[in-house]
C-alpha cells in the first residue's frame with residue numbers, strides 16, 4: 001500500500017470489483033423518497049458552524065461547483081443563513097450554455113447540487129449526493145444571476161434530506177429552478193479510497209485540506 005494512503009488510517013483501497021459490486025446492489029434498490037420520513041430528526045446546526053452571513057469557503061479548490069481553481073466552474077460562494085440554511089449567487093457565463101444564450105440544465109443542477117451540498121458544512125457532516133431531482137421552471141439566459149437558497153429538512157440515519165431554489169431577478173424573484181435531494185453521510189475514506197491517486201496525494205499534502213476534512217471527523 002502506498003505510504004500516502006497508509007498515512008491516513010492504514011486502510012487498503014478497495015479492489016475495482018468491490019467498488020463495482022457495491023454499485024450494482026445499490027442500483028437495484030428502490031429509489032429513496034425525497035420527503036423526510038415521519039420521525040426524521042430536525043437538522044441541527046453544529047456549534048462551530050459559521051455565523052449567519054459568513055461565507056463557507058470552497059471545500060476543495062478544484063471543485064467544479066465552488067473551487068477557484070476551475071476557470072469554467074461555477075465558483076459558487078455559499079453563505080450561512082439561520083439554522084441549517086445557505087444562500088449563494090451564480091451568474092451564468094458563456095461557458096455554461098446548453099441552447100444558444102441559455103444555461104445548460106446540467107449546469108443549473110450543479111449549482112443546486114453545490115448549494116445543497118454546502119448545507120452539510122453547517123452540520124459538520126461529510127456527505128455526498130445520493131439522489132437529486134430538479135424541476136426546470138424557467139429558462140435562464142446567459143448573464144443572469146441565479147439567487148440560490150437551500151435548507152436541510154430532515155435527517156434519518158446517514159440520510160440528509162434537503163431542498164433548494166434558484167430565483168432570477170433578485171433574491172425574491174421568480175423561481176427558475178428547484179430541487180430536492182438526499183445526501184448520504186460518508187467518512188473521509190470515501191474520497192481516499194475512491195479518488196484518483198494523484199489528486200488525493202495532492203489534497204493530503206495540503207494542510208488546509210487535511211485540517212478541514214479532519215475537523216468534520218468528530219461530529220458530536
Ligand SMILES: CCCCC/C=C\C/C=C\C/C=C\C/C=C\CCCC(=O)SCCNC(=O)CCNC(=O)[C@H](O)C(C)(C)COP(=O)(O)OP(=O)(O)OC[C@H]1O[C@@H](n2cnc3c(N)ncnc32)[C@H](O)[C@@H]1OP(=O)(O)O
Pocket residue numbers: 022026029031032059060065113114117118126127128129130131157158159182184186188191192200203204209210213
Ligand atoms: C485529505 C483528503 C480529503 C479529501 C476530501 C475533500 C473534501 C471532503 C469534504 C467535503 C466534500 C463532500 C462533498 C462535496 C460537496 C458538494 C459537491 C456536490 C455534491 C456531489 O456532487 S457528491 C458526488 C456525487 N455523488 C457520488 O459520487 C455518490 C456515489 N455513491 C456512493 O458512493 C454510494 O452509493 C453512497 C456512499 C451514496 C452510498 O453507499 P454506502 O454503501 O455507503 O451506503 P448504503 O448503500 O448502505 O446506504 C446507506 C443509506 O443511504 C441510502 N442511500 C444510498 N444510496 C442512496 C441514493 N443514491 N439515493 C438515496 N438514498 C440512498 C440507503 O437507502 C441507506 O438508507 P437506509 O439506512 O435507510 O437503508
